[in-house]
Amino acid sequence: MSGKLVTIRTARAHKDRKVSPWKKHRWWLIGGVLGLLLLSLGAIALANDEPVLAEAPEASKVLSAQEGLNFGILIPAYMPRGFDREAMDLKVSPSGPSGEPLVELTYRNLGKKAAIFLRQWVPGNAEMETLIGSVPIETRWGKGYLHLRATMASIWVDIGQLRIAISSPNLGLISEEQLLQMANTLGLASQEQAYSFKMEPITIKGIAPPPPFIVQMNAEGVQEFNLTITPGGYSPMRFQVKKGVPVKINFRAVGEVACGVTGAITQPGGNSIGIAVTKEKPLSVVEFTPEEAGDWPFYCSSNCYRGVMTVVE
Amino acid sequence: MKGLIRKLVIMPVSIIILSLVFSFVPVLNEPGAAQAAPWPARVVYNVYATDGWVTMADGVPMYIYGYIGGQAGVPLTYQDFGLNAMGGKTVTIPTGAPTPTAGPITTAELALAGKAQLPGPIIYARVGDIVEVHLKNLGTHMGTQATPNDPHTIHWHGVDQDAAMDGVPETSLAALPANLPGNPGAGNVIVYEFTSSFPGTYLYHCHQEASIHVHMGMYGALIFYNPRDAAAATGPGKGQGGTLFGHKYDSDYVMLLSEMDPNQNNTEYNPLAAPLVFAAVPFNVTMFFPTYWMINGLSFPNTIHAAMLTGGGAFLWQWWIDAHPGYDPFIQGSVNAKLGRGEKVLVRMINIGFEAEPMHVHGFHPKLIGMDQRAWTWSNPPGITAGQGLEMNTFSPASGQTMELLLDFGTVKPTANYSTQVYSRTNAAGAPVLNTDLTGLPMPDPFSGIVLPAGDYIAGPAVPTLFPWHNHDDYKSTNFGIYPGGQFTMVNVLP
Known part of the structure; x- marks a missing residue:
């Protein structure tokens, strides 16, 4: 069985000795055709990228x-x-x-x-x-x-x-x-x-949160405003006050806010200022003078609701 | 000679390599033929948080918070207990739970207000699928004026993700009651989107005031299947099989453990009410004194489909199972039916109660193959000699833990025989029973002692062997102190 195979191969080898131009250059030709094919495929692919x-x-x-x-x-x-x-x-x-x-x-x-x-x-x-x-x-x-x-x-x-x-x-x-x-x-x-399959260069840009509510001074020179706690959270959630100027917060609760009725504004590295309303006392007035610039976060008693008071110079 | 080598060695080797390549490619990439839905897919669930009533196994009505809803487009059936759990009949919405609409409660949503189901719907998908859950809080409707109307969330317990998606109100946001119109934010809809690359058993629960809301009934099972699992198309409890951590199973069950202290429920319903049993006034959860222990929201004998009660009378097992698909806690498997081997049944044990529960099963040593969504280290699949798994008869999941347990029904018999030396039994008529075979005799209800009529709870007149699976803190196998009850179900061995 194996002998037969060997014989055939030998016969082929003899034939190959008569070198024709086709045989001599066939790899170049085949390579060229394949190359052209690849190029055209590439061109089709590129064309597909265009809209x-x-x-x-x-x-x-x-x-x-x-x-x-x-x-x-x-x-x-x-x-x-x-x-x-x-x-x-x-x-x-x-x-x-x-x-x-x-x-x-x-x-x-x-x-x-x-x-x-x-x-x-x-x-x-x-x-x-x-x-x-x-x-x-x-x-x-x-x-x-x-x-x-x-x-x-x-x-x-x-x-x-x-x-x-x-x-x-x-x-x-x-x-x-x-x-x-x-x-x-x-x-x-x-x-x-x-x-198309073509993508324009694109980068994802985040959107900054809206600027804080800026608390204005009233006639007495006090930064007075209303802070409301609702089931949707504090309103305003972010507000800005000036350092060294007295602040007066009229704190109210609207709706069933559970833990939201009591909270605290935390001075960075300092004491907290408590804010609380009850059913008997629905309006709570909190007065203080912020003496340190920076972000003062505030939370309800179980940290469900949050906000930030920004103190600027 | 070279030709011979080529023919005898290279060709067969290359054929083997090629066939290996072609056989593995589909195994690794193609979902199985049984899997109809293309993978990956997006699986949408519409879920509402609200309150409601359920009935304990001893007939006591209980006020709960919970979830209602299900997969979008899949008919939704729920049990309507009404106020003080006087009902229990089912209602079906053929188009499924409506998609929550942000803002005030719509007419379609109002039908679900006050209809919380215990436990919440099973949420299941395949690893790599996107699970999209729309949550709206319909608020409390079945309470008193003094009942709190709290925000709610869903925490995806076991899915590792960052704070924003984690369903913890203190670190992200909560769904606010929609029945407080006019309040900013009331009726917001939270869309949770998540996926997992780890197959296994998860759970979900509310994380708002978790000490109260979890206890009140805001929990359910979450399962990620492998993409090729037949069970992934139906969810658990439907007799479909799959593969988990290299182990094949023929069907899977959920065993969700929880307990209730009626003082907590009573206090939420009416904070001014006097305590029902020993407890602090006002209720303090550190004085936790549970009296009901449940599997999938049911206590024995309801767990084996018997004696379903409401405050107003009896209701049918069929109503319960229609409203809680996949939650049947009565575990059944066959010793050899069609397979020529015992069925392998996967039990997905979840503990969302506050206490560790030593769940002891008779007649079996299930194999622990996974815990907390990861393969159990020493539980190699069959064929690997080292580490064949931990086989125990008592499993004690701590609160928040999940376990996957594999029961091999090839290790038990569907018959039971008394010793031939003892003729101590009589039949219902009082005559001595001489045969030693339990098979074929009516089954007395262990709860009442009454011989129950044939029904699906005993799988027909030929009673096969029943093996209890119960909490071995035996006081937890009671309903408010009455044994048997509580976390107690049966494994039913079918021929």
Whole structure:
């Protein structure tokens, strides 16, 4: 058996001695063809990075689900490479309190076992629905929220009445910048929308909290203002006073605030100033003169509610 | 000769290597065929915090705080006990729990106000899935004027995450009662988003004034399955199997342990009320004096589906189980039915009570395969000779601990025989029973001594062997001192 194989090989070897030009240069030729193929594949890939002005592959799916909705479903023009637009899952559920629609789009990267979810709905009260643990960031649509946890990232943006949540459990395969780029390039599927795999350079910028409420002086030269504790916390939560000028706080409680009725303003490295109201004494007047500049945090008795008094020179 | 070597060595080796590569790729990456839903996915739960009533096993009504809700889009069934637990009938919302809307309570949400279930719904997903939980606080509706109307949170116990997501109001924020309209922040909706890369048993509970709210009933089970587990599609208690820490199981059960001191509940309902038993006035939790011990919110004999009571009469086991899917505490397994081997049953033990509970099981030495969402160090899967696991008959989870216990039904028999030397038994008519086999005789209710009619609690007329699984601090196997009761259930061995 083995002898036969050896014989055939020997015969071939004899044949090869007559060297033809094809045989001599075949590797160059094959290499060249392969190289050309690779180059053209690369060119196709590059061309795919550029925005294409055409209907996105999932557009027809979106448009047919569109009927009967009171808002236009948005799809991102940018999509990280490898995520299948055509095989996008679309689910409309009447999960709102009065059967309001909630649209969920799921894009998957089957090779990498990764997914990106887009959820779209009209919140009844957008300000009071909190993606807990998120930080405010700048988006093309104004203030959005970014939430990063372990391998998971989410971005919430509001476009008009519509709120869109974009999230993925696959940080590492997808970056939060890519999700932001998706959020920034959201648009209606009904138009000829550009879509691409190309991402503009993008950085995530946080939004600073609003400036503190600045306490004004009254006619007697006292910095007097109302501090209210409600189930939603202290109002104002952050306020600013001048050092060395007497402060008068009219402390009130509104609603059932449990531990919020007693609290303390803590002087950095110094004593606390107690604030407390009771059912019998609903208004408590607290007077003191801050003598140290800096942030004086204040808390309720069990640290549920917090705020900061900033003392400036 | 070279050709021979190539043919006999290289080819088979490369075939083996290639086939190994191709066989492992799907094993590592592809979800199993049984797994219908693509992975990873987003799993949305709508959960409301509110108050309500439940009935203890001895018929005493108890005021609770708790959660109600479930997976979005999945029909929601809850038990409506009404004021003072005079009811217990179920109500079903076919479209599932509504998505919470921030602000005042909507009409759809009002249906759930004052309907807290004990325990809260089981939340389950696969590792890598995003779990999204929308929490709204509907406030108290079943209390008195003096009942506190507190903020609530959900702490994801065992999921390691930073303070903001941790559900501790002192380090993040709380959901404020929606029935205090006009107050800033009232009725806010908190959206929790989290995932885990560790499969196993977790729990969740409210962390607002945890000493009160946890005790009042604000807790539930949280489970992360492996992506290929069949049970991941149904949740626990549905007879579906999976793999955990390398060990295969055929079905899984939740055993959530907790206890109640009625003085705490009474004080929250009416702070001016006199204590029911020895306690400080006003109630101080360091004088903790529990009288009810529960598994999945039930005490014996309710744990084996018997004698469900309310303040107004009896209610059906079916109502309870419809409203608490996955929480059946009556553990059942087969010795060999279809498999040709004993079923392996995974019990997910969780302790959210204030005390360590020595839970002792008769007839088995379950294997401890994991604790607190991590594989137990010495519990290697079968095939690895070193470290076959810790097999015990009494497990004492401390408060906040979880344990995964594997019961092998191949180690027990579905029959029970008395010694042939003793003919001490009589049947219901008083005639001596000569056979030594327990099988086939009606089962007297150990609670009342009455012979119970055949029902699902004894799995039909052929009574198989029942093994108690109970708290071995035996005073905790009582309902307010009456034995048997409390943390006491049965393991039912099926043929």
